[in-house]
Amino acid sequence: MDVLRAATTIGRVWRHVFLDAFLAPRRFRRLMPELRSICDAEYHPGIADVAVFDLPGKGPIQILDLDGSRGGMYSDDLYALLRVVRWLKPRRIFEIGTYNGFTTAHLAINSEAEVYTLDLPLELAGDLAGYTVDEKNLVHRKDQIGSFYRGLDVRERIHQLFGDSRTFNFAPYCGSADLVLIDACHLYDWVISDSDRAFQLLGESGVILWHDFASIADVTRACMHLAKKTLIFHLQATWLALHARGISIPGSRPVASGNVPASHETVLG
């Protein structure tokens, strides 16, 4: 959506919302989070959209299960992520947030990469101070983490790591990843912390992807904060944001809000 049109529409909606806050406060509280997430999806100044179909690397993509019952990413997001994988042909992938390993398996079967994936099992989690109920519900026992990929041949290329991404020692992996996927705790401070680690994990060239951008408010806010210092794109019609180092992004245009940093890392295509 054109930025100006989005801003006008959203401005109009917000005026009604604030009126509601006085006239119907209960409805206001119920609808607020939903409205905020819709606004984030449509309007994220400083982060330009890139069409997934503009990315090179067309070719067969293997998806194992489309019925949506296995957790992990929605098919549209998974497809976009795997288009990036097909395009970049990464040799080392680092995923922060394994869950049942559905996405991990797809990263492996659609590449020849060694896939490192980190998750925080309940056994190591302590009291999860600061986590919301939704975030706590995503944390599982060690034997449940990665259950999806365990029966697959690609399992040999998947390296399961356990620990809290805020305290984990990433040093052995720094500077070596071609693709980093951030999809662990979705709270602002955790996303910022995982992003800092992801920038360290990247090698001379590669990409970082954030899942749940434009879907979960804290992830969107964290990406918008990072976009003040470095270029981040939204993969249109998905919940993925992308940063590229040393790689040209096809179809990208300069961001609209004028906050492109003077020395950004991405080479515009």
Ligand SMILES: C[S@@+](CC[C@H](N)C(=O)[O-])C[C@H]1O[C@@H](n2cnc3c(N)ncnc32)[C@H](O)[C@@H]1O
């Ligand atoms: C949304 S799920 C990951 C989904 C997975 N990437 C996929 O697409 O199938 C989030 C995962 O992050 C893990 N997690 C939460 N906090 C974490 C932390 N501090 N460090 C590492 N992993 C964490 C949870 O245990 C959960 O498995």
